[in-house]
Amino acid sequence: MDGLQAATRRAPDLTTFTLSPENDADRRALRHFLVSQFAYERARRIREELLLALAASSSAVWVLAVWPKLFGTADVRALILEIWAVVFLGAVGAAFAEQWLRLRSERARNDLPPA
Numbered sequence: 001m002d003g004l005q006a007a008t009r010r011a012p013d014l015t016t017f018t019l020s021p022e023n024d025a026d027r028r029a030l031r032h033f034l035v036s037q038f039a040y041e042r043a044r045r046i047r048e049e050l051l052l053a054l055a056a057s058s059s060a061v062w063v064l065a066v067w068p069k070l071f072g073t074a075d076v077r078a079l080i081l082e083i084w085a086v087v088f089l090g091a092v093g094a095a096f097a098e099q100w101l102r103l104r105s106e107r108a109r110n111d112l113p114p115a
Contacts, residue, residue, distance in 0.1 A: 018113055026113050033108040040101040047094035054091050057084040 019026045061084050064071055071077050 020113070023113075029108070029111045029113070033105070033112055036101065036105040036108040040098065040105045043094060043098040043101045047091065047098050050087060050091040050094050053087045054084075057087050060084070 019030060057080075060080050064077055064080055068077065071080065
């Protein structure tokens, strides 16, 4: 077994395939795979950014729970909790979208012609 075969076996994200110059379906399959993969990567980046925002807003909620008078009025405290809830729901939605797009990308990868 040469080094490339060993690397391919260890790295499941490495996709090998061949395109037939005469077969337009191969090009469509490649395009579908690339579009799916880019959408998955974009969703993953959005989820990661939302998780960072969730961590930051959770810190504000923690401070609000420990020192409630620090934030003044009840309206400000309610606003902080609403922001946290929106970020939390966004992160959950982004996680579901990421998984759906990952599955879509894997299906598109399986539709590629074998190497």
